[in-house]
Amino acid sequence: MATKAKRETHAAAKSKAIAKAKAIAPDVPVRIGQTPETDLRGLPDVFGRLIEDHDRHRALLSMIEATDGKGEDRAALFEELVYELKAHAAAEEQALWSTVLRNPETTEFARHAVAEHKDIDKMLDDLTARDMGKKKWMERFADLKHEYLHHIREEEQEQFVESEKILSDADRKYMRTVFERRKKEEKAAAELKPKLKIKAIA
Template sequence: MKIFEALRQDHEKQRLLLKILAETSGNTAARREYYQELKTQLESHAIAEERHFYSHLLEKDATVDLTRHGIAEHHEIDELLAKLDDTDMSSPAWLRHLKTLQEKVEHHLADEEQEFFQVAGNVLNDRQKTKLADEYQKEMKQELDDEKLTA
């Protein structure tokens, strides 16, 4: 597996969780469960992606600006998650914040998949793409396992 496939698999999970959450209404128990899963996925993904994809692309002139932009968007997503954490889940404001998060995440994923991956594909060789995928997936597993231990 190449890094782009590994990242896309997690992007699909994130899109699905966002879609499910956006369709929730008064059922805060289900909302809480799906939100915790989404938050864990987003946070773990950002850590693993920055360590095992972005860090290698900061070294390349062709990808440094796209990499910095991606890291900045991860920070914006973190801030939106904090805003959701601070808002009562049964409040209409919570769903508004979630929709803002959904727009930001979907924009970020589209940026990566439609532009960043193509440029990165030109600066990484096949061996690097496979190695980065292995490292990314190992980190994701570790992050998710750590989250289960602290939950």
């Protein structure tokens, strides 16, 4: 019974996240496939909230892949993805990793996650600077998708699991409150920052 209830909680949390992505472009299909197994999905704490965002991001990545470069949907979805990933990373660092960094048992996990945030941020800025109607843009986007899916898989299956061990229930609930507040503020301040990773040769 408990397992069935857990499955239902997980499914509801994932559906809620996907619905938020679908609201940006209702006619674009979502195909996120299987997601990594985690007992943290749907929990009323910071980890459940972070994974809800991850599922939303998986949906946005899938939807962008399904778009035509000449249509408005790709631009709208990519803009939302940029704002989402930048705000999520900043709020996650402030709500979770700032605390986890201070514990010697989890310092390396936190450092690794934060370093990957910086790499992903640079990839987003590079894509923002390029013509999304070109085939090469989609190739670079595929690299971003691969990198981000790898990053959140590591977070969900390794870094969150280790962090969970050193945090109390009260810590985790408080961190969710911090994350919610900071994410809203960070998303309102987020910008599209076109910056090529490698200078184009004329």
